[in-house]
Amino acid sequence: MKLTTFTAIALLATGTYAFAGGGAPVPEGSQEDPPSGRPGKVLSEAECQKAWETAGPDGDTLSEDKATPFILNFQMVDTSKDAKISADEWKEGCAKGWVSADAATEQDMEGTPSDPEQKKM
Template sequence: MKLAIVTSVAILIGVGSALAGGGAPVPEGSQNPPPSGRPSASLDDAACQDVWKMAAPAGDTLSKDKATPFVVNYEMVDADKNGSISQSEFQTGCGKGWIQKPDASTVNEMKDTKQ
């Protein structure tokens, strides 16, 4: 009798483990690392416009050498891959977190070079 109970319990545990499966599925996209230059918090429209005015005072495009203090990942923002960032690309980059506000020391350095 004891042998029958122990055998039944062992079979139930074995079958239960086999039917349990792998658990909950992994959410889509959670295993994909972000590209180099991790995105930061996205900027609202007003902050994006302020940063654009600092980055491209002439208002036309932003070259790669001038983008460094503002753009986290230049290749991600330059969507058309033409070597410069348009205002439209810049705004899209703001929404995706690829544009950041420069720190205070960078802003001061930029003011010094304009004078």
């Protein structure tokens, strides 16, 4: 009886392993941690420019401490990975919804058209 039970268990274990196989290869980049932060409202060009001027009025790049109130995830916006956000990276972040305006900036933006059609009015 013991021999029969042992043989049955051995066959099940090896059969399951044989049918399972090696599986599919791991996709490229799937082992990286997903970035945190969900996209928010996509800012218009005018809103994006106003937020850029508010965040860093005296420079052509922003450090993480100056950009933090305006962006959801610094690493997502800093595509060059140089620990600074350029104007081009900022615009790309605006287009993807990664740049947001804080309360003070939103007050400053009152009257800034968010829709290109409103500019014509």
